[in-house]
Amino acid sequence: VEYFLNEQQQMVKELARRIAEERILPVRAELDEKEEFPWEIIKELADADMFRVFIPEEYEGLGGGCFDLCLVVEELSRVCGGIAISYAADALGCLPLLQFGSDEQKKKYLPDIASGKRLAAFALTEPTAGSDASGIKTSASRQDGYYVLNGTKQFITNGGEAEIYVVITMTDPAKGIRGGSALIVEKDTPGFTFGKKEEKMGIRSSATRELVFRDCRVPAENMLGREGTGFIVSMKTVDRSRPGVGAQAIGIAQGALEAAVDYAQNRIQFGHPVSSFQAVQHMLANMAMELEAARVLVYSAAKTIDSGAKNFTEESAMAKVFASDMAMKVTTDAVQVLGGVGYMRDYPVEKMMRDAKITQIYEGTNQVLRNEIALALMKRKGMRE
Amino acid sequence: MNVVVCIKQVPSTNKVKIDQQSNTVICEGENIINPFDTYALEEGIRIKEQYGGKVIVISVGPPEAGETLREAIALGADEVILLSDPAFEGSDTLAISYILSKVISRIGEFDIVICGKQTMDADTGQVAPQLSERLGIPFASYVSKIEEIKEGYIQVQRMVDEGYRVIKMPLPAAITVVKEINVPRLPPLRGLMMSKKAQIPIWNAQELGIDIDKVGSSGSPTRIIKYSYPEKASGGEMIQGDPESQVDQLVERLQKII
Numbered sequence A: 001v002e003y004f005l006n007e008q009q010q011m012v013k014e015l016a017r018r019i020a021e022e023r024i025l026p027v028r029a030e031l032d033e034k035e036e037f038p039w040e041i042i043k044e045l046a047d048a049d050m051f052r053v054f055i056p057e058e059y060e061g062l063g064g065g066c067f068d069l070c071l072v073v074e075e076l077s078r079v080c081g082g083i084a085i086s087y088a089a090d091a092l093g094c095l096p097l098l099q100f101g102s103d104e105q106k107k108k109y110l111p112d113i114a115s116g117k118r119l120a121a122f123a124l125t126e127p128t129a130g131s132d133a134s135g136i137k138t139s140a141s142r143q144d145g146y147y148v149l150n151g152t153k154q155f156i157t158n159g160g161e162a163e164i165y166v167v168i169t170m171t172d173p174a175k176g177i178r179g180g181s182a183l184i185v186e187k188d189t190p191g192f193t194f195g196k197k198e199e200k201m202g203i204r205s206s207a208t209r210e211l212v213f214r215d216c217r218v219p220a221e222n223m224l225g226r227e228g229t230g231f232i233v234s235m236k237t238v239d240r241s242r243p244g245v246g247a248q249a250i251g252i253a254q255g256a257l258e259a260a261v262d263y264a265q266n267r268i269q270f271g272h273p274v275s276s277f278q279a280v281q282h283m284l285a286n287m288a289m290e291l292e293a294a295r296v297l298v299y300s301a302a303k304t305i306d307s308g309a310k311n312f313t314e315e316s317a318m319a320k321v322f323a324s325d326m327a328m329k330v331t332t333d334a335v336q337v338l339g340g341v342g343y344m345r346d347y348p349v350e351k352m353m354r355d356a357k358i359t360q361i362y363e364g365t366n367q368v369l370r371n372e373i374a375l376a377l378m379k380r381k382g383m384r385e
Numbered sequence B: 001m002n003v004v005v006c007i008k009q010v011p012s013t014n015k016v017k018i019d020q021q022s023n024t025v026i027c028e029g030e031n032i033i034n035p036f037d038t039y040a041l042e043e044g045i046r047i048k049e050q051y052g053g054k055v056i057v058i059s060v061g062p063p064e065a066g067e068t069l070r071e072a073i074a075l076g077a078d079e080v081i082l083l084s085d086p087a088f089e090g091s092d093t094l095a096i097s098y099i100l101s102k103v104i105s106r107i108g109e110f111d112i113v114i115c116g117k118q119t120m121d122a123d124t125g126q127v128a129p130q131l132s133e134r135l136g137i138p139f140a141s142y143v144s145k146i147e148e149i150k151e152g153y154i155q156v157q158r159m160v161d162e163g164y165r166v167i168k169m170p171l172p173a174a175i176t177v178v179k180e181i182n183v184p185r186l187p188p189l190r191g192l193m194m195s196k197k198a199q200i201p202i203w204n205a206q207e208l209g210i211d212i213d214k215v216g217s218s219g220s221p222t223r224i225i226k227y228s229y230p231e232k233a234s235g236g237e238m239i240q241g242d243p244e245s246q247v248d249q250l251v252e253r254l255q256k257i258i
Helices: A007-024 A028-034 A039-047 A066-079 A081-100 A103-115 A173-179 A230-266 A278-306 A313-338 A349-359 A366-384 B035-051 B063-075 B093-107 B127-135 B189-197 B243-257
Strands: A120-123 A139-143 A146-157 A164-170 A180-186 A192-197 A208-219 B003-006 B009-011 B031-033 B055-060 B079-083 B112-116 B139-150 B153-160 B163-170 B173-177
Touching: A007 A039, A007 A066, A007 B189, A028 A081, A028 A349, A039 A081, A066 A081, A066 A230, A066 A278, A081 A103, A081 A120, A081 A146, A081 A164, A081 A180, A081 A230, A081 A349, A103 A164, A120 A146, A139 A164, A146 A164, A146 A180, A164 A208, A164 A230, A173 A180, A180 A208, A180 A230, A230 A278, A230 A313, A230 A349, A278 A313, A313 A349, A313 A366, B003 B035, B003 B093, B003 B127, B009 B063, B031 B035, B031 B063, B035 B055, B035 B063, B035 B112, B035 B139, B035 B173, B055 B063, B055 B093, B063 B079, B063 B189, B079 B093, B093 B127, B112 B127, B127 B139, B127 B173, B139 B163, B153 B173
Parallel strands: A120 A164, B003 B055, B003 B112, B055 B079, B112 B173, B139 B173
Antiparallel strands: A139 A146, A146 A208, A164 A180, A192 A208, B009 B031, B139 B153, B153 B163
């Protein structure tokens, strides 16, 4: 399928693939095994200007949009979903700054993010708040020129490794979700520490940690947008980031499909390569079809966002849900095509299956996103009547 | 510190063809920077980053070879020059070193000339030593590490069979490098974008003041008489028995040969 990439997008995609194949492929299994954060690869990505892709030119970026970001995430994920998410989570942390940051805040943080000097992260989830964002308990009370933070964020991607965090807090708990606010918190702020690093099923080279705030004083000028808009910031951020999760899913699935096709052509049973058996052929054909359908949906959602559309919650959710369900299915089938070998850690597909699972869970579970899609359907029906 | 890096465009490894008439390598289809030259370019850029100055990359080849120079710009070369003239076609190493020496003496001040240890199409490894001879500067081949550059000297480690030899040479000097010297970087996106728009200057024989009789097929004394493929080893013999007796048998065979 021809996706009409412009010259810059073609270049971005090709270079991302080169980095993935030349630098990530040789180390992915070891980083997964050791659960080691890929700092060397992050440095390579920074040197190659990959963190500039999604940042406007005025802040030392390359001015690309959601689609450009998706191309990079897809290519990195094709080789390693864990390393790709460390990159994508930086973009996630950057999105609220891009949308809601003042010019001063943008000037202060974006050039460092663009150069890869500092990683960003986004912190919403808490022990009592996931799909239900109103369960947030981390408080931020105004005192003099500061907000004083208390509370714990959970499962934060890039936690401990990133230096710039956008943290969703409650500035006025009495107001419920209208009492939430987004604050920029820098790593070395007193009172801000990290909990244990989580041990995960997949995306194991990425870092997932607790953020712990104990009387952590953050300058009032670090408020992102207005006080009370924290939940709007969150919703608008994930609306934009979900195609990125979709891109991660199609990348992982692409890697799995390629591995399955390669293996099927080389594995001889009953005197023939297993790729000559119709049962295997149909599996591969279904994998390829579903993958391409997901790719079309993810790219369309990304291009809708880049077109300047106002509301794309539905498109964005559809792309994430469809692509992540597809990735789980395609990677499971890839393990099946490889058979016993597919289950072994010497081959890459079991890792791809483990990595795929998270895409159905984070940035909105596929269940809660189906609710959103359904809600949009009902709303439209209401508007027609 | 001004560094001149010489690179060559070569056919991508898996697509090499030999011209049956002239017994030379045909350069058609997908081309790349000679892999050994990528280490030369990387080392040149590292010298610039450490000591300042600039990196000038030169290449002799057809107009299409400008694309490999574009990649050099993306990687960090400050200036590139393509030396291209129909009269250069069929030049051997002696003629190429003559062309390169002409352009280097025109560039002005330079401190170090770096080349890859050999090209992977012709594999001679002769151009760099011939070039240093023509320029009248000291030369070290198979350099695996630059130890230091200061006070008009360069000190390098040169790979030899039994280890390495440390050599100190006055500048300007020329070296060829081996792949152990570094891991070449990937081109950054901003560099790639800049390189797409860059103009690649082309210098021809006349501009270089080149004596046409000394270049091209007619100006090249080298004649390739014959190409042959190595004989394929066939069969082999499996030594039978348990590991201990296998080793005994193997040692016995080896002793006979020695």
